[in-house]
Amino acid sequence: MNRLFHSPLSPFCRKVRLTLAEKRIEVELIEERYWEPTPDFLRRNPAGKVPVLRLEGRVLSESQAICEYLEEKFPDPALMPRNPEGRYEARRLCAWFDDKFHNEVTSKLLYERVNKKVMKQGYPDSKNVKMGAQKIKYHLDYMTWLLEQRRWLAGDAMTLADFTAAAHLSSLDYISDVDWNRSAAVKDWYAKIKSRPAFRTLLADQVPGFPQPSHYADLDF
Amino acid sequence: MNRLFHSPLSPFCRKVRLTLAEKRIEVELIEERYWEPTPDFLRRNPAGKVPVLRLEGRVLSESQAICEYLEEKFPDPALMPRNPEGRYEARRLCAWFDDKFHNEVTSKLLYERVNKKVMKQGYPDSKNVKMGAQKIKYHLDYMTWLLEQRRWLAGDAMTLADFTAAAHLSSLDYISDVDWNRSAAVKDWYAKIKSRPAFRTLLADQVPGFPQPSHYADLDF
Structure with missing residues (x-):
C-alpha cells in the first residue's frame, strides 16, 4: 500500500x-x-x-x-506544460510560492497561529502576524496580474504552479486568513481549483483545536 | 549578449x-x-x-x-540523470542544499559574517554563527555517507546536485568556514569539482573587505 x-x-x-x-x-x-x-x-x-x-x-x-x-x-493527466518555456514558468512559480510566499506569508500567519500552538511553542508573535497579513496582499495582487493575462497561473493550462499556490492559500483559508474579496480574478481561480475532485481530500481536513470555518469547504465560498 | x-x-x-x-x-x-x-x-x-x-x-x-x-x-553535457529515479534523487538533493543546508548553515554563517556587513545591517549574531558551525558538521557527515555509496552525490555521474552542494560550500570556503579535514570523501569530491574548467569563474571572485584566503583557489587546497 x-x-x-x-x-x-x-x-x-x-x-x-x-x-x-x-x-x-x-x-x-x-x-x-x-x-x-x-x-x-x-x-x-x-x-x-x-x-x-x-x-x-x-x-x-x-x-x-x-x-x-x-x-x-504518471504523465496523465499532465501537470507540467509540454515545452521547456512553459515548464520553466511553472517551476518558477512553484518556487515563488514554496520559497517567497512561504517565507513572507505562510510562515508568518499559519506557523504563528497554528503550528506554534500545536507544537506547544508559545503564542503568536503579533509583529510576524501583522507582517504576513500585509504581505499576502502583495502576493494576491501579483496573482491578479498574472491571471489577467492567463487562464491559469503559469499559462493557459492548469499546472503544478496552480496546485502549489492553492496548497498555500487553502491552508491559510482554513484559518480564515485570505481576503477573497481583494481580487475577483483570484477568487474565480480558487473556485475552479476548489471544485476539482482532487481537492476533496483537503476540504475534509479537521485540525483539533482549530474548527473548520464554514466557508472553507463551501464550493461557492 | x-x-x-x-x-x-x-x-x-x-x-x-x-x-x-x-x-x-x-x-x-x-x-x-x-x-x-x-x-x-x-x-x-x-x-x-x-x-x-x-x-x-x-x-x-x-x-x-x-x-x-x-x-x-542545452542537454549536452548532461547535468541530470536519464531515468526518473535518478532525476528524483538529483532534485531531492538540490532541495536539500538550497533549503535545509541554506537555512541551517549558509544563512547562519555566510549571511551573518558577510551579507550583514556588506548590506550595513550590523554585526554577526554569535548565536547564529555558533549554530551554523555546529550544523555544517552534520551536513558534511551526511555527504560523507552518500559519497561512501556513490561516486557523486546523487549517483555515479556528476549532476546538478553536486553543483548545488559545491555552490554553497564554495561560498563558505571563501570565508574559511569549511573544515575539509572532517571528511576525506568530501574533500576528494570537492577537489574533483574544483578542478573543472566550469569552476574557474568562481575561483576568480574577489569581494571587497573580504580578501580571498590562499587555499580558496588552490586546486590542491
Whole structure:
C-alpha cells in the first residue's frame, strides 16, 4: 500500500496530496507529528520533514522532487506544460510560492497561529502576524496580474504552479486568513481549483483545536 | 549578449554560473546590489532576488527553474540523470542544499559574517554563527555517507546536485568556514569539482573587505 506521511495543514503536503489525487494514485494518509520525530521517521527522511511518500517500495521526500517524479512516472493527466518555456514558468512559480510566499506569508500567519500552538511553542508573535497579513496582499495582487493575462497561473493550462499556490492559500483559508474579496480574478481561480475532485481530500481536513470555518469547504465560498 | 545579474558569493548565483560554464554558454556577469533594488531590477524580477538571467531575449529567475531550463535547452553535457529515479534523487538533493543546508548553515554563517556587513545591517549574531558551525558538521557527515555509496552525490555521474552542494560550500570556503579535514570523501569530491574548467569563474571572485584566503583557489587546497 502506498502511504503519505503528512501533516494536514502543511502546504508542502497538500501540494503532493493534490498531485496524487489528480493523477488518481491511491495512498493511505498517515499523520506525522514531525516536530517530535521518532527514529523510524528520521530513517524514512533524514531531513526530518513531511511530506514523505512511500510509493511502490520507494521512499520519497521533498515536495517539488516528489511532484516532478510523479509527473514523469504518471504523465496523465499532465501537470507540467509540454515545452521547456512553459515548464520553466511553472517551476518558477512553484518556487515563488514554496520559497517567497512561504517565507513572507505562510510562515508568518499559519506557523504563528497554528503550528506554534500545536507544537506547544508559545503564542503568536503579533509583529510576524501583522507582517504576513500585509504581505499576502502583495502576493494576491501579483496573482491578479498574472491571471489577467492567463487562464491559469503559469499559462493557459492548469499546472503544478496552480496546485502549489492553492496548497498555500487553502491552508491559510482554513484559518480564515485570505481576503477573497481583494481580487475577483483570484477568487474565480480558487473556485475552479476548489471544485476539482482532487481537492476533496483537503476540504475534509479537521485540525483539533482549530474548527473548520464554514466557508472553507463551501464550493461557492 | 546574454547577461547574468548576480552577487559573487550567492550560492544560488554560483549554481547557475557553474551550470552555464559547464554547458559553455557565454554570459556577461553583472553584479547586482539586490538589497538596494532599483526599479529596473524589480522590473526584471519582481521577487527582487538574484540570480536573474537574460538569455536569448528571455528574462529568467529562480535558480532551480533556470538550471532545469538550461538542462532542457542545452542537454549536452548532461547535468541530470536519464531515468526518473535518478532525476528524483538529483532534485531531492538540490532541495536539500538550497533549503535545509541554506537555512541551517549558509544563512547562519555566510549571511551573518558577510551579507550583514556588506548590506550595513550590523554585526554577526554569535548565536547564529555558533549554530551554523555546529550544523555544517552534520551536513558534511551526511555527504560523507552518500559519497561512501556513490561516486557523486546523487549517483555515479556528476549532476546538478553536486553543483548545488559545491555552490554553497564554495561560498563558505571563501570565508574559511569549511573544515575539509572532517571528511576525506568530501574533500576528494570537492577537489574533483574544483578542478573543472566550469569552476574557474568562481575561483576568480574577489569581494571587497573580504580578501580571498590562499587555499580558496588552490586546486590542491
